Amino acid sequence: MKLSRSASWFLLAFGVWSWFIWVTFVRNLVKDASGLAFDDAGEPTAYFWVHLALAVTSFLLGTAVGVIGLRGVRALRRESREGSR
Template structure:
């Protein structure tokens, strides 16, 4: 079983990833290196695709960590409530 403190850490880490990475994605989309010409109207370059894969992976992992943290926190809360 995970402690409440560890569960809270996982929730914070998951939320951090879910909040920060989409902001980074916006920065990548706005970067001239991501496109062959005009943004969204030209071919995406390798710079775009590499970062798209990294960002997607980080968000999926962040969501997984968030789910584990929330479940662990609920489990720790219910376990501490029944032991009183």
């Protein structure tokens, strides 16, 4: 399957965006002082574990989408270099 230039860049940007958003979210989750993520004893709550699982899943999906976009961008660049020869 061949991706267009715009689709490749969109997927790459989405992968980078996903990492940015979820890294920020995990940092905020770990620093949470509202009592949602950690109980009074400082132990992680179910809220923490569910949201950490969501973040890890999003990291993996964002990475996969970003890699697909990166491969598309690289293939298009390789194709344009070979076409100009």
